[in-house]
Amino acid sequence: MNETRLAIGLRIAVRNEAVALRRGAWLTDLFRDKSVATGVELVPVETGYPRDGVARIPGRSEAATSSLWKALRDDTADAAWLDLRELPRTLPEDIRVVAWTERLNPRAGLAHREDTPFKGLPKDCKLTTVDAVARAQIATDHPDIEWITLPGDLPTRLHKVHLRQADGALDAAADLLILGFGERAIEFMSTDDVLPPPCQGIWGVCVRADRDDLAAFFAQYDNEKARVCGMLERKILNTLDPEVDAPVGVLVRAQRKKLLLDAATVPTLSRKVVRLSVSGASQSGDDLATALADMMRQRGVGRKA
Secondary structure, three states: OOOOOOOOOOEEEEEOOHHHHHHHHHHHHOOOOOOOEEEEEEEEEEHHHHOOOOOEEOOOOHOOHHHHHHHHHOOOEEEEEHHHHHHHOOOOOOEEEEEEOOOOOOOOOEEEEOOOOOHOOOOOEEEEEEHHHHHHHHHHHHOOEEEHHHHHHHHHHHHHHHHHOOOOOEEEHHHHHHOOOOOOOOOOOOOOOOOOOOOOOOEEEEEEOOOHHHHHHHHOOOOOHHHHHHHHHHOOOOOHOOOOOEEEEEEEEEOOOEEEEEEEEEEOEEEOOOOEEEEHHOOOOOHHHHHHHHHHOOOOOOOOO
């Protein structure tokens, strides 16, 4: 990889939240280790993103990104570093994603206070999550699970689990690992059972559309596989145009010259999981994404004309 250097300092805006700050520290260390920029500074931004513990659908709230975009427009930051699950369905015209970093574990993870595996959970167990996508898929097959709301960010909710306010917490495996939970403390849910939200495990860099210098700099950190898979996952979601309150799980996997695309959702009316898959040549990614969304619509998923 040929390094592109910046002659100026670099200010990176991140959400002022535990997981984002930990990931932001990793990014700044990467730049410092490679000496590709001087004066790398992390700029924590209060986004106003709700910490009420209510399960929500990623990408449906502008609160997660609006303050980051404002920091770019006001020139208080050069770039925004964020979990790409939180990208709105449509990006503002003056903002662009210039780097998709290598995907971390995309699965959902269960942290249980007694290390009980998911299949061994009692029928009356209490779980907490802010992942509406995972919750919707699990709840249909496990109606006896009681889902409770624990306000706060992920570390706070995990502490409340430790205090026995819930039996376990279900969250993105990547987020749990970022916070230092070893693999022995987490059960990774199989993607055969639970598909993640689009772009889960992928972080990216956004800049103003007129900053070609920064786009060129960050391009060297772009991971092609993550970008291809993430963009196709977003295309499936946008083509499907699902109901406002219907969480969609989708995962695209690149295997040599082949793509595997899976999507699942729980339509409001049926409350039953609809899950379909397609596969094909890598160069047919856009057509495969459109075809999968069309198949889902034929099964009654998405807005009615």
